[in-house]
Amino acid sequence: xxxxxxxxxxxxxxxxxxxxxxxxxxxxxxxxxxxxxxxxxxxxxxxxxxxxxxxxxxxxxxxxxxxxxxxxxxxxxxxxxxxxxxxxxxxxxxxxxxxxxxxxxxxxxxxxxxxxxxxxxxxxxxxxxxxxxxxxxxxxxxxxxxxxxxxxxxxxxxxxxxxxxxxxxxxxxxxxxxxxxxxxxxxxxxxxxxxxxxxxxxxxxxxxxxxxxxxxxxxxxxxxxxxxxxxxxxxxxxxxxxxxxxxxxxxxxxxxxxxxxxxxxxxxxxxxxxxxxxxxxxxxxxxxxxxxxxxxxxxxxxxxxxxxxxxxxxxxxxxxxxxxxxxxxxxxxxxxxxxxxxxxxxxxxxxxxxxxxxxxxxxxxxxxxxxxxxxxxxxxxxxxxxxxxxxxxxxxxxxxxxxxxxxxxxxxxxxxxxxxxxxxxxxxxxxxxxxxxxxxxxxxxxxxxxxxxxxxxxxxxxxxxxxxxxxxxxxxxxxxx
Amino acid sequence: xxxxxxxxxxxxxxxxxxxxxxxxxxxxxxxxxxxxxxxxxxxxxxxxxxxxxxxxxxxxxxxxxxxxxxxxxxxxxxxxxxxxxxxxxxxxxxxxx
Numbered sequence: 001x002x003x004x005x006x007x008x009x010x011x012x013x014x015x016x017x018x019x020x021x022x023x024x025x026x027x028x029x030x031x032x033x034x035x036x037x038x039x040x041x042x043x044x045x046x047x048x049x050x051x052x053x054x055x056x057x058x059x060x061x062x063x064x065x066x067x068x069x070x071x072x073x074x075x076x077x078x079x080x081x082x083x084x085x086x087x088x089x090x091x092x093x094x095x096x097x098x099x100x101x102x103x104x105x106x107x108x109x110x111x112x113x114x115x116x117x118x119x120x121x122x123x124x125x126x127x128x129x130x131x132x133x134x135x136x137x138x139x140x141x142x143x144x145x146x147x148x149x150x151x152x153x154x155x156x157x158x159x160x161x162x163x164x165x166x167x168x169x170x171x172x173x174x175x176x177x178x179x180x181x182x183x184x185x186x187x188x189x190x191x192x193x194x195x196x197x198x199x200x201x202x203x204x205x206x207x208x209x210x211x212x213x214x215x216x217x218x219x220x221x222x223x224x225x226x227x228x229x230x231x232x233x234x235x236x237x238x239x240x241x242x243x244x245x246x247x248x249x250x251x252x253x254x255x256x257x258x259x260x261x262x263x264x265x266x267x268x269x270x271x272x273x274x275x276x277x278x279x280x281x282x283x284x285x286x287x288x289x290x291x292x293x294x295x296x297x298x299x300x301x302x303x304x305x306x307x308x309x310x311x312x313x314x315x316x317x318x319x320x321x322x323x324x325x326x327x328x329x330x331x332x333x334x335x336x337x338x339x340x341x342x343x344x345x346x347x348x349x350x351x352x353x354x355x356x357x358x359x360x361x362x363x364x365x366x367x368x369x370x371x372x373x374x375x376x377x378x379x380x381x382x383x384x385x386x387x388x389x390x391x392x393x394x395x396x397x398x399x400x401x402x403x404x405x406x407x408x409x410x411x412x413x414x415x416x417x418x419x420x421x422x423x424x425x426x427x428x429x430x431x432x433x434x435x436x437x438x439x440x441x442x443x444x445x446x447x448x449x450x451x452x453x454x455x456x457x458x459x460x461x462x463x464x465x466x467x468x469x470x471x472x473x474x475x476x477x478x479x480x481x
Numbered sequence: 482x483x484x485x486x487x488x489x490x491x492x493x494x495x496x497x498x499x500x501x502x503x504x505x506x507x508x509x510x511x512x513x514x515x516x517x518x519x520x521x522x523x524x525x526x527x528x529x530x531x532x533x534x535x536x537x538x539x540x541x542x543x544x545x546x547x548x549x550x551x552x553x554x555x556x557x558x559x560x561x562x563x564x565x566x567x568x569x570x571x572x573x574x575x576x577x578x
Contacts, residue, residue, distance in 0.1 A: 141493040151489045160494055169491045194556075197496040206494045237554040288494040470552040 008068060008084065011039030012100065013077040015059070015070050018050035020116035022091050023074045029096075029106055030054045037100045045073065045119040065120035066129050072115040076100075090115035127172040130179075137178075137185050138171060140202055155210075160288055162280065162308055166210035177205040180215030181222065182481045189222055190229035192290035193236035194297040199229060203289050204281070211281035211309070216259045217274055220337060221281040223479040224249045224311070227339040228282065229290075234472045238341045238465060239292040242299050245465040245472075246307035248342035248382065249279055250449055252314050252325035253335030255479060261313035265453035268312055268345050268384070268460065279309025304344035312451060318387065319450035320394035327400060327448075328476035335479035340382055340447060341465040341472035350389075351457040356396040359389060360403065363459065364410035368440055370463040374418045374428040376411075376438045380445040380464035380474065383407075386452035389459050400448055411440035442467065447474065509571060513542035518569035520557070521549040527575045534573065 012033065016023035027050070034040040034054050041057065044050040045065060048058035059065050068077070072089035078099050079085065088095035091113040097105045120129060145154045151168050155161055167173065178185055178201070185202035192199040201222065208221050228235045228247050238245055251261055262272035270276060286292045294300065300307075316323045325336035350362040363383065371379045385393070393403060415436040420428040429438070440446075445467060452460070465471050509515060517538050519531045535545045548565055550557045565572050 138492065141497050142490050143493050145489045145491070147488050149489075151491070154489075155491075168489055169494060170489070171492060174492050192496075195496060195498070197498070202492075203494065203496075206492050210494055231555075234555060236556060241554065284494070289496045291496065466554060471554050 007082060008064075008077065008079045009039065009041050010079050010081065011041065012037055013041050013043070013068075013079055015043045015045065015065055015068075015073055015075045015077075015118070016051060016056070017045040017073050017116070017119060018047035020073050022113045022115045023050075025109060025113060026074055026091055026096075026106070027051055029109075032105070033100050033102065036102055061132075062120045062125075062129055063133065065118055066133050070118040071121050073118050074115055075118070127176050130175045131170075131172040134175060138174065138202060139186065140174075140206060159293070160210065160284075162284060162287065164308065166284070167212055169206045169209040173209045174202070174205050177209050177213065177215050177218055178202070180218035181205075183222070190226055192225070192229050192286060193292065194239060195291040197289050197291070199225065199285065199289055204285055207285040207288055208277075208281040211284050212273065212277040213281050214259070214273070214277075217278050217281070219479050219481060220251065220255070220259070220274075220278050220335075221285075223335075223337045223477050224278065224282045224339060225285055227337055227475040227477045228286070230475070232473045233339055233341070233475045235286060235290070235292075236297070238472055239286070239298045241465060242301045243465050244300055244302045244304040244343050245341045246304065246310060247279075247282060248306065248340045248462055249282065249311040250314060250324055250338045250340065250382070250447070251278075251311065251336075252316060252323045252330070252338070253479065254333065255335035256313035256316075263313040263315035263451045267315075267451045267453070268310075275311050275313070276309060279306075279311030281309070282311075283307065283309050306342075306344050310342070314449050315387070315451045318390075320390050320398070321385075321400040321403075321448060321450055324447060324449050325476060328474075330476060330478060336476055337479060338447070338474060338476040340380070340462070340474045342382060342462040343464075345384070345460045345462050348459045348461055349457070350459075353389075353392065353457075356393050356398045356403070357406070359392050360406040361410055364407050364440075367407065367446075367461060368411055370440075370461060372427050374422070374425055376413075376418060376429065376440050377442045377445070378466055378468075378471075380441060380447065380467045382447040382449060382462040382464070384449050384451055384460040384462070386456050386459055387450075387454050388457045390450050403448060404446060407446060408439045408441070412437050414438075511541075512538055512571065515543050515570040516546060516568060517543045518546050518548055518565045518572040520565065520572060520574045521547065522553040522575060523550050524553045524575075531573075531575050534575075 030051055042051050042054050043059040043064050044056045045059050075089040076099055077084055077087045086099050093106045093111050145151050152165050155166055183201045187201045188198045190199050204222055208218055259274050261274040292298055314324055326332055330336040348366040353359040370381055415433040415438055418429045419431050419434050521527045521531055538545050
């Protein structure tokens, strides 16, 4: 780090730029401050000739401004024994008089005048400055593409993409991404399957850049990776299975709205940057860091389009139910992600039901065929209730537990009807379960979420992979900072 | 565009591991006298396949040891891999599908 640049000389320090009207307003005062208040050092950000009468120094590379966190010009700082003892920014007659010790300073000036933005926080150059002055926190290998190489083609050629173009992860972009978290770049978040590689915040940030994330999405990507990279979720198995599943990421909490996630129209579709890129960043990380690639460890027979990335938010504010995360044990109002090994969604139409009993009957009959009509308990599912269907439950005062109880009742069937060979189908449950009454889903195995556009008497279902210790257990974690 | 006049430097998104080349061992010319491990990954009917393989190998003079993964959905546990590696000269893993 440029430690020299971060040290300020004792006395008074003022940072200005000529383009700023407030700086021009205070410029005539500088000579008097210099003569009456002891040592004065003035740095000018733009015009090297500005305030030359007091010997202003040009902060040409903005190092002084960057290292001293100058956000506004003019900024007046008092320094004693190399340490900052006071600071004000913009023109405040009271503050400037107090810090300079000159009781009648700026008698002719207005009492207050706001300053201008410092060049060191100009959005057009702040990323370059961050890369220049804090770059030593990055440890990833640098890869240089030749001048004749198209950078997008180069990334395809190196196998870094999911088949779609990715954003080149330059140092500037990765450092900007890292501003989205308070965690250190070198912190290890998890061991990333299938190769069980130590997964650092930095590597996640690189892949998040490539996926197209904004920095404020990064904590969600990190949380989702924490949730999938463990033996409980079994990301290795989710990759390796021939079944068409991938991690489905369901997001809850006020943060989903703060980062602009979609929980409404086309909630499971394309078009929302946060939904699309958070899920994609998780998959790119597993691919690039963990080494899980189609045709390698990923042996899916068909796969599904959601394996590019599958992430959505619940519409908590208008839901008739408590948020999914709360049902999973997370405190109300906390940001959380729930990961589920799921297939692509399929629709369920019922435009005529007007009572919760009628609607539950349709939902139950539609859920029974998931994976196979005669297979039960071994597969979980997500049921996404739309606003039009949700209204029927709200009007009747049905909460999540009531809906779950009704669907469990309506999907419970006699084992004798489900055993292998019954009804002309070889597939089915083992014969020893013949005498049991069996629900379609195990307790806690049906994940009801509320999301979707305001029009449409449809719901959506996502079938899961083998559940429990032989497959994947859904995992819910809170989102950190 | 600038692509013709300047290079782009990006950060490596991968795990940066470059495993040393590890060639596959030569197949033994004969299994006679060798200990052959048969690893059942625990998919249905894998045992039917492996029973037949065991018959064939035994007839050729091999000593056959049977192993099974707890579940086909997860990698073989480390202890099981170690046991196979220390007890067998050759291993055959039964896949499915």
